[in-house]
Amino acid sequence: MTTEAPQTETYESFLVADCGSTHTTVVLFDMVAGVYRLIARTAVPTTANAPWFDVAQGVQQAIGRISEITGRKLLNEQGRLIRPVRVDGSGVDHFAAVASAAQPLDVLLVGLFDEVSINSARKALRSVYHHEKDRLTLSDQRPPHEQVGAVVQSQPELVLITGGTDGGAEDRLLQIVESVGLGISVMSDGQVPEVIFAGNIKLRERVQEILGEYATVQVANNLRPTLETEQLDDTVRLITNLYEELKINELPGVQELRDWSSYPVLPTAHAFGGICHYFAALQKQSILGVDLGSNSVSLIMAEPEHVHVSIHSELGTGHPVANLLDMVSIDEIRQWVPVEISAAEMADYIFNKSLHPYILSTDERTLQMEQAVARTLISCAATAAGSDAHWPYLGKRRTPPPFSLLLARGSTLANAPRPGQIMLMLLDALQPTGIFSIALDRYGVLPALGALARHQPLAVIQTLEAGVLSDLGWVIAPTGKGQLGKKALDVSIESDRVSFEGEIEFGKIEIFPIAPGKSAKVTVKPTGRFDIGFGPGQGKKMTLTGGLAGGLVIDARGRPFTLPGDVADRRSLTRKWLWDMGG
Numbered sequence: 001m002t003t004e005a006p007q008t009e010t011y012e013s014f015l016v017a018d019c020g021s022t023h024t025t026v027v028l029f030d031m032v033a034g035v036y037r038l039i040a041r042t043a044v045p046t047t048a049n050a051p052w053f054d055v056a057q058g059v060q061q062a063i064g065r066i067s068e069i070t071g072r073k074l075l076n077e078q079g080r081l082i083r084p085v086r087v088d089g090s091g092v093d094h095f096a097a098v099a100s101a102a103q104p105l106d107v108l109l110v111g112l113f114d115e116v117s118i119n120s121a122r123k124a125l126r127s128v129y130h131h132e133k134d135r136l137t138l139s140d141q142r143p144p145h146e147q148v149g150a151v152v153q154s155q156p157e158l159v160l161i162t163g164g165t166d167g168g169a170e171d172r173l174l175q176i177v178e179s180v181g182l183g184i185s186v187m188s189d190g191q192v193p194e195v196i197f198a199g200n201i202k203l204r205e206r207v208q209e210i211l212g213e214y215a216t217v218q219v220a221n222n223l224r225p226t227l228e229t230e231q232l233d234d235t236v237r238l239i240t241n242l243y244e245e246l247k248i249n250e251l252p253g254v255q256e257l258r259d260w261s262s263y264p265v266l267p268t269a270h271a272f273g274g275i276c277h278y279f280a281a282l283q284k285q286s287i288l289g290v291d292l293g294s295n296s297v298s299l300i301m302a303e304p305e306h307v308h309v310s311i312h313s314e315l316g317t318g319h320p321v322a323n324l325l326d327m328v329s330i331d332e333i334r335q336w337v338p339v340e341i342s343a344a345e346m347a348d349y350i351f352n353k354s355l356h357p358y359i360l361s362t363d364e365r366t367l368q369m370e371q372a373v374a375r376t377l378i379s380c381a382a383t384a385a386g387s388d389a390h391w392p393y394l395g396k397r398r399t400p401p402p403f404s405l406l407l408a409r410g411s412t413l414a415n416a417p418r419p420g421q422i423m424l425m426l427l428d429a430l431q432p433t434g435i436f437s438i439a440l441d442r443y444g445v446l447p448a449l450g451a452l453a454r455h456q457p458l459a460v461i462q463t464l465e466a467g468v469l470s471d472l473g474w475v476i477a478p479t480g481k482g483q484l485g486k487k488a489l490d491v492s493i494e495s496d497r498v499s500f501e502g503e504i505e506f507g508k509i510e511i512f513p514i515a516p517g518k519s520a521k522v523t524v525k526p527t528g529r530f531d532i533g534f535g536p537g538q539g540k541k542m543t544l545t546g547g548l549a550g551g552l553v554i555d556a557r558g559r560p561f562t563l564p565g566d567v568a569d570r571r572s573l574t575r576k577w578l579w580d581m582g583g
Helices: 055-070 114-125 144-154 171-185 201-211 233-248 254-260 268-283 319-327 330-334 343-355 364-389 419-430 446-453 457-465 567-580
Strands: 014-019 023-032 035-045 094-099 105-110 130-136 158-163 194-199 217-219 287-292 297-303 306-312 405-409 434-440 470-477 487-494 499-505 509-513 519-526 540-545 551-555
Touching: 014 055, 014 254, 014 446, 023 055, 023 446, 035 055, 035 457, 055 254, 094 254, 094 268, 094 446, 105 114, 105 144, 105 171, 105 233, 114 130, 114 158, 114 194, 114 233, 130 144, 130 171, 144 171, 158 171, 158 233, 171 201, 194 201, 194 233, 201 217, 268 287, 268 297, 268 306, 268 405, 268 446, 268 457, 287 364, 287 419, 297 364, 306 364, 319 343, 319 364, 330 343, 330 364, 343 364, 364 419, 405 419, 419 434, 419 470, 419 509, 419 551, 419 567, 446 457, 470 540, 487 551, 509 567, 519 551
Parallel strands: 014 094, 105 130, 105 158, 158 194, 194 217, 287 405, 405 434, 470 551
Antiparallel strands: 014 023, 023 035, 287 297, 297 306, 434 470, 487 499, 487 519, 509 551, 519 540
């Protein structure tokens, strides 16, 4: 008689690098007492730029620091990753990497009408980091020879051609395509762009004939087969593949990371989108993600069955921040500063930040300017994303559709001195509605978890349960308008620390303490003018868990709200909101 030897429980460790445009972050996940935990995390300045031009160096530096923190040898004498784990405990089983350090894809847009085909093309392009270098449309007043010159001068890496409904007019788009062909024909071999045609299906062969002699032409489904129909998925797939091929895979030093890696190197925004989608599927709820980065701002709207990624490479807290002055007035930015700031001082701060993205706010004044810029950046990104995704209007402003969780990341948010400042920045910028919680990726691990989610779901869920996110608290934000000082909602809160029953006046934002990890029974009943997501005047009973910012924030400022026109009144009001939020 024989018996099987008992099987030894096995587990695997994971090291994930996030190669950003200003910092490289590396995190180590491993098993502790039978469950996965975040073991160590470190960040070093990026080595993607001069004088290194090698992202692997930054990753090696960060891994070296993790070895110092943990006492665990991870690199061999040649600086290469030890994997899998050795008998002596050195090394790691799996490595993964995400990257946002690659330069954006330079794109030339070609189409018929800005408000139709070009608009759809821009939506598709927001799936990757990109810069729109120029566009050629019917409204372009330049003569043909100048259009040809524009093609050459823009030096695009991708020409995205769209326009024309299926079976519609052909000649006008072909005339523009011929100008593109002339421009490409005089380019040297190293400058020839990739071409994606996503227009009228009847023109596919003609476009191939005109451009195929000079460039590789890929064909996608028509972005606008009819004026009323939009289909982005096929074009998004081709653009994403092209970005990974031309940008991620060509990032200096990335080949070494690919040699170490068990999985493909992902764009950071896509990895963040992956973890947002993971939350949405897990909770069977809608999730909103905000990534306020140095070289881009990304918004993610995730549903259980779908995720929409909107990347805005023209925005960011670092080098691109100066672009903000081309999008909004300086007064729209400094309206959020609760102290007197001149237009010149605000502009100087923005230009200085663009030139020196690493500088930190060292006093209250520069911190308030930094946070005013952050509000405006997120607001601009949300305006564009909302237009793309057809978010509902509240007044003249688009607002995110209802969601249950807001996931936020970015150094400006993570480095804010007090949690209330983080929540207020997000509430001011997005003006979201309904009942939702806010969690902050303070340690910058969400893209790493997103890279692992599809392959190692157990490691991800156990790490999240261990508390790697900072739960800031819950928000109740009703829609509606009322009279300042008059009742907007009745609220009852029962917990170990607080017992409150009363009314919340319109125009106020109030915070109620619920200890982190502790629960409270909350009953909210709005008046007939206000709606918390269940219809005007309809209330809700719920049990909520406390967070770092105090527990529960009731934002009764109305949706949408606007700031007073009078400068003194505006500063007084923004100061009061900051004070009320503990900022």
